[in-house]
Amino acid sequence: ANASLLTMVFAPSNPQIAFMGTGGSGIYKSIDGGATWYAAGLAGESILSLAVDLTNPDRVYAATTIGGSMMRSLDGGDTWSDAHLAQTIYSLAASPLETGDVYAGTDNGIYYYHPGTWSLLGLSGQAVTAVYIDPGPVKLVYAGTADGAYYSSDNGQSWNYVDQNLHTQTILSIHINPNLPHLVFFGTKTHGIFMVSLPF
Numbered sequence: 057a058n059a060s061l062l063t064m065v066f067a068p069s070n071p072q073i074a075f076m077g078t079g080g081s082g083i084y085k086s087i088d089g090g091a092t093w094y095a096a097g098l099a100g101e102s103i104l105s106l107a108v109d110l111t112n113p114d115r116v117y118a119a120t121t122i123g124g125s126m127m128r129s130l131d132g133g134d135t136w137s138d139a140h141l142a143q144t145i146y147s148l149a150a151s152p153l154e155t156g157d158v159y160a161g162t163d164n165g166i167y168y169y170h171p172g173t174w175s176l177l178g179l180s181g182q183a184v185t186a187v188y189i190d191p192g193p194v195k196l197v198y199a200g201t202a203d204g205a206y207y208s209s210d211n212g213q214s215w216n217y218v219d220q221n222l223h224t225q226t227i228l229s230i231h232i233n234p235n236l237p238h239l240v241f242f243g244t245k246t247h248g249i250f251m252v253s254l255p256f
Contacts, residue, residue, distance in 0.1 A: 060079035107148040107149055110154075111155045117169075124143060127139070141160065145161070146161050147160070165179040186205075204217060219252045230242055
């Protein structure tokens, strides 16, 4: 693919299947662990974020630069339909617990998608630029914003600041090492990576 790579995700249930979102050339797919790639829809689109379902690698979600549009495919990228949400979507994370469900970071908070239905989880008025779901015992939802990072232990009913040192930082990525689940890594737009130790 002769296009800039904006995002890439592997299918949780099959590490041989990966999807790549580009800046202007849609989505590419690999079924051999990334050795070879082929076009998988949304040609001409820029893809800001991708998510693949927990158990079904054919169920793929894509955030495009078209306002209010989360595209979803139920056949591995052969066809796509619009799961409309009246917000600009920046980041997606498939639920690690419920098949078919997705979390979306938008320009007006974080939303939860259950097929056919969107619900606002919180952080209304904030640009949520990164979303990460920790499937551990507490089931934490992390939200990176243009003004720091938050977490929720009750699926969005209440939110807490992760760390004051991240205040004013734009968070672009969130990751946890499964072997060290109390350490959370936050990639920022201008100040590198922060590692935060949380008491969970």
